[in-house]
Amino acid sequence: MSIIKKINEEPKEYQERALDAVCINESHLTHPWWHNFKYLAVGLAFGIIFVKAEIISWFRIQEMFRLQSFHMYGVIGSAIAIGALSVFIIKKFNIKTIHGEEVEFHKKEFNKGQVIGGLLFGLGWAITGACPGPLFAQIGTGATVISITLLSAILGTWVYGYFREKLPH
């Protein structure tokens, strides 16, 4: 089922949730809540990689934006390469999820937000040395003051939601 068709057919709640999201995750199966622990496990692995490869280091981000090191370009570039190969293989061989569901991919429509919002996020990324994922990992490593940055990021998301209708898209 195409995503457009789906948005037209599904109830309003789905449309609201789909706004400005890269992904909307609608499983047609319902699982007990403890199934979510598998995502906690994947997150845990991600957190370990973040620290071990110094991806959450403010210094590494400064190097990246000054073109002083290849490290972060290598990390992001090779992640995209493996990600793209995986997506290709899943599509090509129509690989199903472990529960036998069809894997769904979502089209992303272009809007001005990707430019304006992208620039604003870039400014913030170079100040904090962290995109949203590393914020959680930095707090975990004991930099507790980053919880203020996280709260501020949540506030920023909220303010965006508040002014969303008035912003150019």
Add this chain to the structure above:
Amino acid sequence: MNWIYQPWPWYVAGPLIGLIIPTLLLLGNKSFGISSSLRHVCAACIPANIKFFKYDWKKEIWNLFFVLGIGVGGFLTMQLMPNSRAINLNPKLIDELSTYGITDYSNLVPMQLFSWENLFTLKGMIMLVVGGFLVGFGTRYAGGCTSGHAIMGISNLQWPSLVATCCFMVGGFLMANVILPIILTL
């Protein structure tokens, strides 16, 4: 077993991160993305009758488990297998940062900037509060962050994600090279 205590090179970390994409897809049809978790927190805690936050956040609760896992992963790594040697940085960066009085490389974030004592200074306020706000506001306005756009979006060949990623980089270059040097001398 030495590698456990060494920092991992990019060609180990990058492909492992790339493998998170099929893992999430195959475990339960989840698209890799992190910044959405901030929106789900808003929807769960302070929806305030705003249309953008009036949706059933419980359907996306996996995302909150995922980011909680990232925090726990960071904690456990520091406790059990921290990197045994100090971060190996470009000497040019070390020179530049020393002119702003940043000399402490013992943590992943510079403790001379990111500390509770600095929170109520002008510089600290900009770095921690304004920086965080830009990350939250910008990622949602852009519809995703490094994970959702740069890694998941480009992997799925979505050109708007490539546009967004280029804009992230432009913003970052501008801040790191032009604006941040001014902030750091405050």
